[in-house]
Structure formats: C-alpha cells, structure tokens
Amino acid sequence: xxxxxxxxxxxxxxxxxxxxxxxxxxxxxxxxxxxxxxxxxxxxxxxxxxxxxxxxxxxxxxxxxxxxxxxxxxxxxxxxxxxxxxxxxxxxxxxxxxxxxxxxxxxxxxxxxxxxxxxxxxxxxxxxxxxxxxxxxxxxxxxxxxxxxxxxxxxxxxxxxxxxxxxxxxxxxxxxxxxxxxxxxxxxxxxxxxxxxxxxxxxxxxxxxxxxxxxxxxxxxx
Numbered sequence: 336x337x338x339x340x341x342x343x344x345x346x347x348x349x350x351x352x353x354x355x356x357x358x359x360x361x362x363x364x365x366x367x368x369x370x371x372x373x374x375x376x377x378x379x380x381x382x383x384x385x386x387x388x389x390x391x392x393x394x395x396x397x398x399x400x401x402x403x404x405x406x407x408x409x410x411x412x413x414x415x416x417x418x419x420x421x422x423x424x425x426x427x428x429x430x431x432x433x434x435x436x437x438x439x440x441x442x443x444x445x446x447x448x449x450x451x452x453x454x455x456x457x458x459x460x461x462x463x464x465x466x467x468x469x470x471x472x473x474x475x476x477x478x479x480x481x482x483x484x485x486x487x488x489x490x491x492x493x494x495x496x497x498x499x500x501x502x503x504x505x506x507x508x509x510x511x512x513x514x515x516x517x518x519x520x521x522x523x524x525x526x527x528x529x530x531x532x533x534x535x536x537x538x539x540x541x542x543x544x545x546x547x548x549x550x551x552x553x554x555x556x557x
Contacts, residue, residue, distance in 0.1 A: 336496030339485045341366065341503075344496075348504040348520065357507070365510070366482055369502040373495070373528065374479055388474045389414075393425045396468050397446055401460040417460055417475035422450040425468040432472055435462060494534070498527035 336344075342362055343352075351357040389410045391401070404411045423431040435450045442452060446464040450471075453462035460473070482489065489496040501524035508516025 336489045336499075337485065338366075338482045338487045338489075341482070341489060341496055341500055344500045345503050345507075348500060349507050349516065362503070363482070365506050366499070366503050369506050370479070370482060370489075370499060373498060373502055373524075376528065377532065386418075386474070386476050388472055389477075391471045391473070393468050394471050396466055397464050399461060399464045401462075401471070401473075405459060411460075411473065413478040413480060414473070415476050415478055417455055417473050419474045420450070420453045420460065420462065421472040421474075422465070422469045425470050427470070494527065495531050498524050498531060501527055 346352050346357045420435045421432040435453045438452045441454045441461050446466045451463050501520045505517050505520035
C-alpha cells in the first residue's frame with residue numbers, strides 16, 4: 336500500500352472523502368506518528384521485516400569506513416544493525432561479490448586489492464582498505480523512512496497498511512473527541528497487527544516470536 340492509497344482509505348474511515356478537514360497537512364503527522372508506534376510494537380516481538388540489502392557503488396580507493404554513507408539522506412542513514420558486508424571491484428557484475436569477515440577489531444594493515452575484514456563500531460562500518468575502487472553490498476536491519484511522497488510504500492509487512500489505516504483512524508478519533516472511532520478502530524488495528532505477526536511467524540517458524548494478542552476481539556456498537 337502506498338501513501339496515496341493509505342490517505343484515501345483513511346479519509347473514508349473518518350467520513351471525510353473530500354478532505355474537508357483531513358487534509359495532507361492534518362494527516363501526515365498523525366500517519367507517521369502511528370507508523371512509528373506500530374513499527375516499534377512489532378520490533379519488540381523480534382520481527383525482522385525491515386531486513387534488506389543496500390549496494391554502494393564505486394566506493395573510492397583507500398576508504399576505511401562508511402561514515403559518509405550514514406549521513407542524512409544517504410543509503411545507510413536508517414541502518415540499525417549490519418549483518419554482512421560483501422565487496423567486488425567497481426563495475427563487475429554481482430557474481431564477483433566476495434564476503435568480508437566480521438571481526439571485533441579491524442587490523443591496521445596496508446591497502447590491498449581486496450577487503451578482508453570489517454567491524455561495526457559506534458554506528459559506523461569500518462573495514463580494511465582497498466587500493467582500488469569497490470562496490471559494497473551491506474545486508475542488515477533498517478528503520479523505515481517516514482511516509483512523505485505519494486508513492487512511498489508502507490513496507491513493514493504483508494497487510495500492515497490495514498493496521499496503519501485503522502490505527503490512524505483511531506488517532507484521529509482521539510484528536511477530534513470521537514470515542515466511538517477510538518474504540519472501534521483500535522480493536523480493528525490490533526486484530527490487523529495480530530494477522531501481520533502471525534504471517535511473519537509462519538514465515539520463520541525456527542525463531543521464537545512473542546506474537547502478542549492473538550485472540551479476536553468482538554467489536555461492539557459504534
């Protein structure tokens with residue numbers, strides 16, 4: 336689900352399809368507040384839905400850390416934990432990627448034609464330098480970016496957009512003093528989150544996850 340679809344569904348839920356009060360300026364702060372809240376709730380269960388791989392192309396020769404790629408707006412800005420580092424000479428195809436070894440402390444060595452070691456320290460990736468420019472592929476866990484542009488995707492997990500729409504509707508009910516919306520949409524939000532967590536659990540039965548509330552709630556009169 337993208338941001339445009341989310342806003343459309345949300346406006347229908349709060350009885351404002353024409354955006355009389357549910358304007359973008361009104362909705363976006365509430366959407367991102369609820370997005371962060373539900374995201375953190377799912378993280379607390381051990382869900383790994385934010386895992387992805389990021390490629391950094393033509394990293395200059397003699398580079399020893401990726402701090403420049405962790406700045407605001409850069410590819411590693413939202414990374415919270417790297418899991419592996421692969422490298423290849425810049426411009427070669429992906430079959431040439433080789434895995435560097437994760438160590439507690441990178442050795443002080445002269446630059447070579449390969450990256451042999453890397454470490455994660457104080458939020459920065461450090462590695463042994465190469466005499467040539469390289470492409471680097473980082474696999475790790477990343478935070479979600481805020482929803483800002485119309486095409487931005489709700490990427491937390493299968494059907495997470497439903498939970499987010501219901502949660503935002505409940506939050507709007509709270510802001511506007513509509514307790515019926517708060518009660519009804521909170522119940523729907525929690526049921527949708529349960530569905531997402533059960534889906535993630537089925538994907539990875541080997542890992543123990545605290546699924547949270549799994550029983551269905553009955554929704555009373557609005």
